[in-house]
Amino acid sequence: xxxxxxxxxxLLGADDEFVREEAGRRGAxxxxxxERIRLVIAHVFVYLAAAVFVSPLVYAFFSALKPNIEIxxxxxxLIGSQVKWGNFAEVFAYGPFWTYIGNSLFVGxxxxxxxxxxxxxxGYAFGRLRWKGRDAVFLLFLGTLMVPAEVLxxxxxxxxxxxGWVNTYQALILPFAFTAFGTFLMRQFFRGIPFELxxxxxxxxxxxxRTFLQIILPLSKSSVAVLSVFTFLSFWNSYLWPLIxxxxxxxxxxxxxxxxxxxxxxxxxxxxxMAAAIISMIPTTLLVIVLQKHLVKGIAMAGxxxx
Amino acid sequence: MTTTTKxxxxxxxxxxxxxxxxxxxxxxxxxxxxxxPVGLSIVMSVFDWPTFGDRTFTGADNYAKLFTASPDFxxxxxxxxxxxxxxxxxxxxxxxxxxxGLGPRIRGRGALRVLFFIPVVVPMVANVLVWKMxxxxxxxxxxxxxxxxxxxxxxxxxxxxxxxxxxxAMSVWQGLGYNMLIFSAALEQxxxxxxxxxxxxxxxxxxxxxxxxxxxxxxxxFFATIMTMISSLQVFAQPQLLTGGGPGNATxxxxxxxxxxxxxxxxxxxxxAAAWILFAIIIAITGMQFAAQRKWxxxxx
Numbered sequence: 234x235x236x237x238x239x240x241x242x243x244l245l246g247a248d249d250e251f252v253r254e255e256a257g258r259r260g261a262x263x264x265x266x267x268e269r270i271r272l273v274i275a276h277v278f279v280y281l282a283a284a285v286f287v288s289p290l291v292y293a294f295f296s297a298l299k300p301n302i303e304i305x306x307x308x309x310x311l312i313g314s315q316v317k318w319g320n321f322a323e324v325f326a327y328g329p330f331w332t333y334i335g336n337s338l339f340v341g342x343x344x345x346x347x348x349x350x351x352x353x354x355x356g357y358a359f360g361r362l363r364w365k366g367r368d369a370v371f372l373l374f375l376g377t378l379m380v381p382a383e384v385l386x387x388x389x390x391x392x393x394x395x396x397g398w399v400n401t402y403q404a405l406i407l408p409f410a411f412t413a414f415g416t417f418l419m420r421q422f423f424r425g426i427p428f429e430l431x432x433x434x435x436x437x438x439x440x441x442x443r444t445f446l447q448i449i450l451p452l453s454k455s456s457v458a459v460l461s462v463f464t465f466l467s468f469w470n471s472y473l474w475p476l477i478x479x480x481x482x483x484x485x486x487x488x489x490x491x492x493x494x495x496x497x498x499x500x501x502x503x504x505x506x507m508a509a510a511i512i513s514m515i516p517t518t519l520l521v522i523v524l525q526k527h528l529v530k531g532i533a534m535a536g537x538x539x540x
Numbered sequence: 541m542t543t544t545t546k547x548x549x550x551x552x553x554x555x556x557x558x559x560x561x562x563x564x565x566x567x568x569x570x571x572x573x574x575x576x577p578v579g580l581s582i583v584m585s586v587f588d589w590p591t592f593g594d595r596t597f598t599g600a601d602n603y604a605k606l607f608t609a610s611p612d613f614x615x616x617x618x619x620x621x622x623x624x625x626x627x628x629x630x631x632x633x634x635x636x637x638x639x640x641g642l643g644p645r646i647r648g649r650g651a652l653r654v655l656f657f658i659p660v661v662v663p664m665v666a667n668v669l670v671w672k673m674x675x676x677x678x679x680x681x682x683x684x685x686x687x688x689x690x691x692x693x694x695x696x697x698x699x700x701x702x703x704x705x706x707x708x709a710m711s712v713w714q715g716l717g718y719n720m721l722i723f724s725a726a727l728e729q730x731x732x733x734x735x736x737x738x739x740x741x742x743x744x745x746x747x748x749x750x751x752x753x754x755x756x757x758x759x760x761x762f763f764a765t766i767m768t769m770i771s772s773l774q775v776f777a778q779p780q781l782l783t784g785g786g787p788g789n790a791t792x793x794x795x796x797x798x799x800x801x802x803x804x805x806x807x808x809x810x811x812x813a814a815a816w817i818l819f820a821i822i823i824a825i826t827g828m829q830f831a832a833q834r835k836w837x838x839x840x841x
Binding site: 271272275276278279280282283286287289290292293296304305306307308309350351352354355357358359362363364365367370374377379380381382383384385386387388389390391392407408409410411412413416440441445466469470472473477488489490492493496503506507509510511513514517518520521522525526528529530 | 552555556558559560562563565566567569570572573574575576577578580581584589638641642643645646647650651652653654655656657658659661662663664665666667669670671673674676678679680683684686687688713716721724725728745770774776777781795798799802803808811812815816818819822823826
């Protein structure tokens with residue numbers, strides 16, 4: 234019973250957080266004068282820090298709207314003599330940014346789907362099924378987590394050459410879609426699902442594939458969502474590997490390598506570079522705004538909250 | 541009795557077969573894209589292995605060459621060390637202060653969290669470009685200093701000391717939101733009862749933070765320190781794009797050295813050897829951290 238409630242709390246996590254935030258807001262009514270002063274100081278500190286923190290992004294945005302010769306005007310100005318929204322359009326004329334965005338989207342979505350398929354099935358095998366050698370193999374999985382991607386890129390490039398995969402989509406998607414992190418995360422979550430649920434289904438004659446698809450996966454929506462978001466972001470922002478394995482940036486470049494090569498090609502056109510940087514920032518910023526309620530919970534759930 | 545054992549045995553066999561079916565995509569992928577590359581990397585590191593052309597076995601020559609005949613290797617080690625020593629404490633301390641400051645009673649807390657998280661989720665290249673513009677001799681920093689205070693600042697990216705300082709500063713700014721969220725998540729999991737008990741005992745403000753909150757989230761601080769340290773030893777995009785490793789090799793860290801050897805000079809064997817050195821350093825430092833954690837990390841159970 235208690236485990237069932239726990240599962241439900243996890244599934245309803247968003248409301249739970251909402252309730253807690255409401256409680257926090259109610260607590261915001263300071264009780265004593267000292268407390269009120271302390272709260273005001275905390276607000277001043279936090280908002281000042283936020284203002285300093287965000288100023289590079291704000292300045293970059295306004296620089297993207299300036300004529301290029303005014304970027305380095307002295308003393309610096311926030312708004313130039315004219316507001317050139319056309320800079321954003323010019324970026325798309327100068328470099329194939331739609332291609333970059335499309336490539337990043339395709340690689341990110343395809344990579345995430347592969348990771349999800351691989352980690353949920355393997356997580357099920359490691360977390361719910363009993364088989365000989367399971368724990369030894371799982372330990373091997375965990376061991377590979379210690380090997381940083383930087384150690385793998387050199388031999389991986391050689392493997393890609395042997396496969397004839399250099400400068401292909403599969404080289405951007407597959408090599409880093411089998412890391413043990415997702416399997417580990419899903420296994421941890423699956424283990425927390427009460428076994429009675431699965432046993433009841435088994436008694437009713439459901440095989441492991443059916444229990445996996447109809448019982449385990451639907452109960453794991455929240456952690457699957459967390460894994461998808463983190464995986465998508467890591468594909469979307471990956472820089473070193475696409476830089477190495479892509480040759481023709483204009484057709485296969487993802488957004489990071491595309492932006493880097495754009496900056497190399499446009500040299501001193503800082504107006505365009507800032508516009509391009511802002512354009513590159515928009516998609517994932519929107520993603521974070523949409524998912525903001527789940528950010529902290531996601532980090533905590535991905536096992537990043539403590540040990 | 542015997543029939544049940546037999547039945548159980550065959551059931552176990554069925555379950556093993558099913559489990560292997562479920563695990564096989566992961567197992568094949570892991571073998572192909574992790575185990576094989578790791579093995580291959582060991583082999584490559586003991587060969588003279590150019591990108592194209594003949595490979596010859598050279599034993600430990602690549603390793604010896606790194607330490608004796610590769611002019612950029614020692615500086616790369618030093619740069620990685622300097623970067624890590626500056627970046628990790630700054631990043632952990634600042635994000636901890638921020639997470640504590642951004643408590644549940646701050647209005648607009650959710651929006652502020654998103655704000656601090658933006659540089660974490662946008663492409664690093666975009667972040668670097670913004671900083672590169674601000675750090676130009678005529679850029680925002682120098683512009684403000686000259687225009688408002690009449691002070692002229694050094695040409696940051698052309699000076700070895702300032703270039704490294706700015707790579708660190710830019711990285712701290714970029715990674716702040718991530719550690720902050722880790723600490724926020726840990727702080728939110730603190731039981732209210734403990735905080736209430738502490739405040740009834742008269743612990744307030746700094747005392748409450750220093751003697752109660754920080755010890756109680758020390759596992760999260762430990763985790764964040766290790767992860768930040770590992771990621772700072774892997775730093776690549778920031779120096780590669782902001783300074784190109786320069787001036788000279790003043791900001792060229794280990795991963796950039798590896799990338800350059802492998803893909804600019806086409807010496808994959810030497811690059812693989814350097815990657816193993818990096819791996820050894822990461823393992824050694826992580827091991828030392830785990831050994832030291834008993835001194836300061838406080839676990840609940």
